Amino acid sequence: MADDPPVPASPVTPLQLFVGFATISIVGFGGVMPWVRWLVVDRRRWCSAEEFASLFALANFLPGGNVLGVSVMVGGRLAGRRGSLAAVLGLVAPAAVLVCLLAELYRRNAHLEAVQGMVEGMGSAAAGLIAAMGLRMVWPLRKSPRALVIVLLVVTAAAVLRLPLVWILATMLPASLIAARLTER
Template sequence: MALIDAPEREAGDAAAPAAPGLGELFVAFAKMSLAGFGGVLVWARRAIVEQHRWMTAEEFNETFALCHFLPGPNIVNLSVVFGSRFRGIPGAIAAFAGLLGPPLLIVTLLAVLYAHYGELDTLRRILAGVSYAAIGLLFAVVFKMLMPLLRKRDPVAIGLLAAVFVAVGILRLPMPWVLAVAVPLSIGATYLLRRRTA
């Protein structure tokens, strides 16, 4: 599976395809959710940016960053924001239903099976293997989301990225406090840079 080598549409390249319809939104998010063992972000980015080219890599990163500030799971927020961007409230509902409907049915069935067979050692080993694969997919998508930022070679953005990583990942500071500092800093830095170039 070539998750890292697939070509991406950069801003200004080929024109974006037509906006997806309601059925297309439902099916696309249903496929993402059914493929997304261990997390849907990998498959959401792959489908939205690389396969359908509904967004550029930068647009996806910006939309996903916005979804971090909304309450609830990030990928659910992404489905609602993405669907409403193209088709308004009906689009948000279609993407949301596609994302959560099929897995809800499958998880309900698996919960019944797990209640009967959850103590089997073979099943535990299978679940451990799946978790390792999910971690690998997560690292792949983080790398791909990082590339547009690194290509710009913007020292302020890279500095903010490093500072937030150190604060949350190494120092284990609470995420809300880190975001309360990082968001105004990033907005201020962007404003000052644009003012200088204008």
């Protein structure tokens, strides 16, 4: 049951992972995935953009929260088993405490119009943050018509036709695999 050897030339400790993920957990309004990308790729340069995209894609096909999956994988890649645990603890624990406090606060102030307006305004901005993250991930695919067609089909199926996720995965995964196979050089 020995731990994996850490990734070579990786100076990242579990404590640094915990602090990094705990920080974005506390400031990460509106779904934390854009923040995880910001921390891991832009801010700390723990992963390249390509590697993050591929970990993210993999996480989408694992059970459970996809943010959680990415955090487990980034933490584990940088600092082994303890790195995974540190990243998840940092990501979830402060947010869980905070949301319970917020629920109590809201219970006492829900009648105030300003409070409702604030929550709604942040919801709209959060949608924009997720859109920006998706667009940034489309950019590296811009030279692949195959990938762009699949992106478009999935967006249509999920957002316009509102098909159940299981159907989308069951049809698009084989289609995308065949397309990837055919365009392989």
